Structure formats: C-alpha cells, structure tokens
Amino acid sequence: MDQIEKRHSLIKAWLQEAAALLRESFNKELEIKEKTSRTDLVTNMDRAIEVFLYEKITAHFPDERILGEESVGHDIQDLEGIVWIIDPIDGTLNFIKQGENFAIMIAIYEDGVGHMGYIYDVVRDELYFAIRDNGAYCNERRLPLVQELPLSEGLVAISNRLVVADADEARRIAKKSSGLRVNGSAGLETAWVASGKLVAYIAPSLAPWDIAAGMVIAEEVGLVYRQVTGKEINLLQNNAVIVANRCAFQDIRNEWR
Ligand code: 2AM
Numbered sequence: 001m002d003q004i005e006k007r008h009s010l011i012k013a014w015l016q017e018a019a020a021l022l023r024e025s026f027n028k029e030l031e032i033k034e035k036t037s038r039t040d041l042v043t044n045m046d047r048a049i050e051v052f053l054y055e056k057i058t059a060h061f062p063d064e065r066i067l068g069e070e071s072v073g074h075d076i077q078d079l080e081g082i083v084w085i086i087d088p089i090d091g092t093l094n095f096i097k098q099g100e101n102f103a104i105m106i107a108i109y110e111d112g113v114g115h116m117g118y119i120y121d122v123v124r125d126e127l128y129f130a131i132r133d134n135g136a137y138c139n140e141r142r143l144p145l146v147q148e149l150p151l152s153e154g155l156v157a158i159s160n161r162l163v164v165a166d167a168d169e170a171r172r173i174a175k176k177s178s179g180l181r182v183n184g185s186a187g188l189e190t191a192w193v194a195s196g197k198l199v200a201y202i203a204p205s206l207a208p209w210d211i212a213a214g215m216v217i218a219e220e221v222g223l224v225y226r227q228v229t230g231k232e233i234n235l236l237q238n239n240a241v242i243v244a245n246r247c248a249f250q251d252i253r254n255e256w257r
C-alpha cells in the first residue's frame with residue numbers, strides 16, 4: 001500500500017474512533033472552561049480528542065511534527081517537513097450548546113503545501129476530505145469543481161465575530177448575496193462552500209487549525225482560499241479569510257472597505 005493510502009486508511013479509522021468518543025460524551029456531563037473569554041470555551045472532550053489523535057500520530061509517525069489547537073506545537077516557527085495540523089473539535093460552542101454543527105479536523109502539510117485534509121461532521125456522519133491532485137469527496141461522493149456563481153446568486157456564511165465586530169461590512173456583503181448564514185464552525189462552513197451549499201465563507205480571524213484541512217479541500221474543487229486582502233494564507237499566524245469561487249471572491253473584495 002502506498003504512503004498516501006496508508007495514511008488515508010489510518011486517518012479514517014482514527015476519525016471514527018474519535019467520533020465514537022464524542023458520541024459517548026453526550027451521555028456524560030461535560031467539563032467546560034473559559035479559555036480567553038465567555039465565548040471562547042474548551043471542554044474535557046476537546047482535550048481528550050487532541051490527546052487521542054496526538055498519540056495515534058506519534059505512534060505511527062514519530063518523526064513528524066504536530067500543531068494542535070489545545071496543546072501541541074504552539075512553538076512551531078516554520079512548516080518544513082511534514083506537519084500535522086489538527087483541531088479536535090471545530091465549533092466547540094456548537095458542540096456544547098447544540099450537540100451538533102461541529103467537526104473533527106486533520107490536515108497534513110509538507111514543506112507548507114497541503115497534501116491531505118479531513119473535516120468530519122460527526123453528527124451528520126459526513127466526512128469531507130481531499131488528497132492533493134486526487135480530488136475532494138463527501139463520503140463516497142466526488143465533489144465536482146465549484147460553479148463560478150456570483151455572490152448575488154448564493155448563500156454566504158459570515159463568522160459571528162465579523163458580524164459583531166463590523167456590522168456594516170457584514171451587512172453590505174449579506175445584502176448583495178441571496179442570504180446570510182452564521183453557523184459557527186469554520187471547517188463545516190468551508191466544506192459547505194466546497195460542496196456548493198454556500199457561495200462563500202468569510203471570517204475575520206481564523207487560526208491555522210481552523211484553516212488547514214479546509215484549504216486542501218478548497219484547492220481540489222477550484223475555490224479561492226485567501227486573506228481578505230487577497231494575499232496568500234499564512235499558516236503560522238491568524239488570518240482574516242474569504243473562501244469562495246473566483247467570481248464571488250471578486251464580488252466580496254469589491255464590497256470590502
Ligand atoms: P473553534 O470552535 O475550534 O474554537 C466560529 O466562528 C469559528 O471560529 C469556529 O471554527 C471556531 O473554532 C473559530 N474560533 C473561535 N474563536 C476563535 C479565536 N479566538 N481565534 C481563532 N478562531 C476562533
């Protein structure tokens with residue numbers, strides 16, 4: 001079995017095991033703590049899933065580096081070699097408040113280039129993934145290249161933080177679209193742009209683990225995944241991002257002040 005297939009099978013198996021842990025946790029009381037504020041929370045399950053994935057990755061690939069939201073790799077200064085970028089629960093607030101609309105995310109980058117990206121919507125049992133130059137999928141279904149729809153013909157997802165921080169900006173963009181959606185999981189919103197359910201996703205400050213897996217999937221379906229300034233994403237810092245087809249990307253940039 002070649003390296004890519006081996007990694008693909010392992011990652012899929014780990015995601016299923018991690019999802020089982022999350023489903024079991026619905027029957028138990030969550031331990032919830034504030035990270036930086038009342039709206040930035042972490043649970044014992046964010047930590048447990050990160051530890052679970054960390055142990056699997058280091059057991060199979062001991063020489064590869066890992067950057068994870070909750071604890072590992074925050075001292076990483078470059079993306080040389082192979083770096084795993086993981087978010088144990090993307091959409092932690094949704095996980096806590098809704099018990100749905102969250103995802104487990106795993107990406108593999110080599111020398112800064114995204115090779116594999118996985119976004120697993122545990123409750124819907126939808127695994128969005130992509131392998132560089134081999135296309136993107138939702139479960140067994142290959143995702144076609146995205147249509148070049150203008151902003152005016154599609155639903156746009158905007159992060160709550162942009163709506164709260166810059167209501168004028170968000171309102172201008174929402175008005176030009178078919179309608180605004182605010183879901184609260186950067187990974188799922190990106191997956192939904194990739195599968196054509198949304199025409200664009202916009203967020204003012206995403207961390208590397210919010211971006212990494214989605215960017216691999218975006219690339220395989222012909223989406224633009226850039227900073228709002230039009231610059232390339234920098235995975236060593238937070239980025240204000242737009243994920244969209246080329247046409248909607250330009251429409252959004254035209255509205256940006
Ligand atoms: P999280 O659930 O893993 O924290 C919500 O709009 C989206 O933004 C989620 O994907 C969430 O990821 C992410 N997010 C929330 N707080 C953030 C922060 N302080 N910095 C970067 N991303 C954040």
Ligand code: CA
Binds near residue numbers: 046069088091092
């Ligand atoms: Ca997270």
